[in-house]
Amino acid sequence: MSEEIINKSWIDLGNLFIGIGTIFLGFIVLFVNTRNSKLDRKVQIANKRQEWINNLRKNVAIFLGEIEIISETSNNPLNKVSNNNLQTLFRSMNEISMLVHPEDEDSSKLIELMAQTLTRAKNGDQKYAEYAPQVVIYGKILMDKEWKKIKQLKN
Numbered sequence: 001m002s003e004e005i006i007n008k009s010w011i012d013l014g015n016l017f018i019g020i021g022t023i024f025l026g027f028i029v030l031f032v033n034t035r036n037s038k039l040d041r042k043v044q045i046a047n048k049r050q051e052w053i054n055n056l057r058k059n060v061a062i063f064l065g066e067i068e069i070i071s072e073t074s075n076n077p078l079n080k081v082s083n084n085n086l087q088t089l090f091r092s093m094n095e096i097s098m099l100v101h102p103e104d105e106d107s108s109k110l111i112e113l114m115a116q117t118l119t120r121a122k123n124g125d126q127k128y129a130e131y132a133p134q135v136v137i138y139g140k141i142l143m144d145k146e147w148k149k150i151k152q153l154k155n
Contacts, residue, residue: 049149055095060096062088064136067129070128089114093115117135
């Protein structure tokens, strides 16, 4: 009978260790899943921010490219800015204004410079391209801000 009690005690002790091990393993799985979930979220946010940067870069390049096309064709006094040129400028400026935060000072400055460029081009003012270097600068500032946010997420 005492052997039976000893064997039963070992079985009970074994069951206790299995239960404790299962609880411990559950906590480990919970920790790993939580950490992986946070990492996945950071990766998704970083990917979206990179997509945002690419969209901004593309639209600023389209805007500047169109300014260059207009300046090449407008050197001839007989050529006027076409509606297609203006549509492209409007479209890229509007897409950028939808991408940027309206309360951000650099974003507002970029949109303001683009609007001034567009107004001058539309009115036939030959000085419309003088804002192009500033458009580049503010576009780069915005992209750099977002890139720094991406790097912070990865750390």
